[in-house]
Amino acid sequence: MNAPADLLLLPRWVVPVEAEGALTDHAVAVRDGRILDVLPADAARARYAAAQTVTLPGHALIPGLVNLHGHAAMSLLRGFADDLPLMSWLRDRIWPAEKQHVSEAFVFDGTLLAAAEMLSGGITACNDMYFHPQAAGEAFLQAGMRATLGMIVLEFPSAYAADADDYLTKGLAVRDELKEEPLLSFAFAPHAPYTIGDATFTRINTLAEQLGLPIHTHVHETAGEIQDSLAQHGVRPLERLARLGLLGPNFIGVHAVHVNEAEIESLAAHGCHVAHCPASNLKLASGLAPIADLVRAGVNVGLGTDGAASNNRLDLFAEMRLAALLAKGISGDAAALPAAAALRMATLDAARALNLDDHIGSIAPGKRADLVAVDLRPLAAQPLFDPVSHLVYVAGREHVTHVWVDGQLKLNERRLVHLDIDDLTARAAYWRGKLST
Ligand SMILES: CSC[C@H]1O[C@@H](n2cnc3c(O)ncnc32)[C@H](O)[C@@H]1O
Numbered sequence: 001m002n003a004p005a006d007l008l009l010l011p012r013w014v015v016p017v018e019a020e021g022a023l024t025d026h027a028v029a030v031r032d033g034r035i036l037d038v039l040p041a042d043a044a045r046a047r048y049a050a051a052q053t054v055t056l057p058g059h060a061l062i063p064g065l066v067n068l069h070g071h072a073a074m075s076l077l078r079g080f081a082d083d084l085p086l087m088s089w090l091r092d093r094i095w096p097a098e099k100q101h102v103s104e105a106f107v108f109d110g111t112l113l114a115a116a117e118m119l120s121g122g123i124t125a126c127n128d129m130y131f132h133p134q135a136a137g138e139a140f141l142q143a144g145m146r147a148t149l150g151m152i153v154l155e156f157p158s159a160y161a162a163d164a165d166d167y168l169t170k171g172l173a174v175r176d177e178l179k180e181e182p183l184l185s186f187a188f189a190p191h192a193p194y195t196i197g198d199a200t201f202t203r204i205n206t207l208a209e210q211l212g213l214p215i216h217t218h219v220h221e222t223a224g225e226i227q228d229s230l231a232q233h234g235v236r237p238l239e240r241l242a243r244l245g246l247l248g249p250n251f252i253g254v255h256a257v258h259v260n261e262a263e264i265e266s267l268a269a270h271g272c273h274v275a276h277c278p279a280s281n282l283k284l285a286s287g288l289a290p291i292a293d294l295v296r297a298g299v300n301v302g303l304g305t306d307g308a309a310s311n312n313r314l315d316l317f318a319e320m321r322l323a324a325l326l327a328k329g330i331s332g333d334a335a336a337l338p339a340a341a342a343l344r345m346a347t348l349d350a351a352r353a354l355n356l357d358d359h360i361g362s363i364a365p366g367k368r369a370d371l372v373a374v375d376l377r378p379l380a381a382q383p384l385f386d387p388v389s390h391l392v393y394v395a396g397r398e399h400v401t402h403v404w405v406d407g408q409l410k411l412n413e414r415r416l417v418h419l420d421i422d423d424l425t426a427r428a429a430y431w432r433g434k435l436s437t
């Protein structure tokens with residue numbers, strides 16, 4: 001019996017993520033952009049007549065990585081303002097530069113550059129928050145990458161919008177225009193408690209409930225943010241958001257570095273999600289998020305890179321390793337955040353936070369075929385006892401050889417299929433010139 005398939009993948013290991021561990025001598029069959037079957041390789045060869053078969057002799061096949069928090073277009077600000085703490089980084093360098101330079105063209109070029117970097121490193125989906133989401137959406141579609149576009153809100157004017165109303169109107173219009181695109185989804189993205197007033201948060205919450213969309217916001221990133229909130233509102237930011245009714249299963253709090261025991265319990269009790277961005281937290285000296293405690297309390301945590309201006313890489317392999325090592329160091333427990341849990345945070349848990357876990361985040365029949373092959377044959381990965389351990393503690397994004405999004409090949413033998421590296425490099429140089437004047 002020969003059932004038709006578009007693609008048959010024969011890796012050394014399949015790492016489904018949904019169940020822990022790795023399957024050896026298994027195949028993944030793909031049809032119409034979906035995973036059709038995960039089965040023993042011999043049975044797959046007998047059952048499927050595939051238009052294309054790809055043998056991956058020393059590779060682990062993993063679900064596409066899901067970047068739970070980023071500002072893709074900030075790739076063009078990589079290295080623009082290093083070695084500063086968050087508030088002077090934002091107020092003295094980033095916001096003035098954004099005010100002067102961030103246009104639709106900037107966002108399109110920066111997002112395309114970021115998409116190329118992310119796809120090359122095995123990231124097939126991201127949760128983006130930036131100005132001109134229409135331009136970002138067009139760039140993600142051109143790259144063929146999955147993205148959740150943030151309908152951003154700030155209470156101060158930018159070249160993109162005049163006030164909170166205008167940001168919301170523009171964001172909702174972008175959603176109306178792009179919501180049928182299968183690779184795109186949407187979230188409300190109020191920037192942070194210190195840039196958003198109570199009335200605007202309440203309005204966003206009502207809209208998010210009506211439309212069934214996530215709310216994605218920076219929260220409890222620095223100690224100063226907490227002190228300022230206490231001075232201005234008399235409560236800590238998460239307590240303020242709780243009183244406004246924002247905490248719930250559609251809430252994605254980015255960073256959650258400075259959270260006390262009561263706040264951890266509250267995040268868990270409300271079913272909130274946390275986007276953990278360890279490299280950005282370290283680089284901005286924001287602090288160390290208590291991830292082992294959050295996980296123990298039952299909070300769903302996904303991993304994010306944040307923007308390239310505060311990281312400066314869009315590399316979830318680096319974040320997985322850092323998250324696992326930091327969780328152990330901070331908790332004093334070497335068993336905190338084992339490799340399988342870190343991999344899950346970069347895939348299924350991030351997908352769950354975005355309410356996309358029925359579609360992506362693991363290798364299972366019926367899910368979209370967002371798949372990544374990681375070559376574990378290099379010398380520095382020898383010997384190999386456990387591929388999941390190596391994926392987190394040994395492998396880097398340079399080991400990614402093939403990437404499929406929705407069953408479409410995006411990276412073939414480490415080469416981007418649809419994007420021109422020389423063109424992207426020229427665009428980056430153009431904007432570097434503009435930013436340098
Ligand atoms: C509303 S568009 C996004 C806005 O956020 C800024 N930003 C980037 N990284 C961070 C961060 O870690 N904390 C707070 N704000 C951040 C970005 O520059 C845009 O202005």
Ligand SMILES: [Zn+2]
Nearest residue numbers: 071218306307
């Ligand atoms: Zn951010």
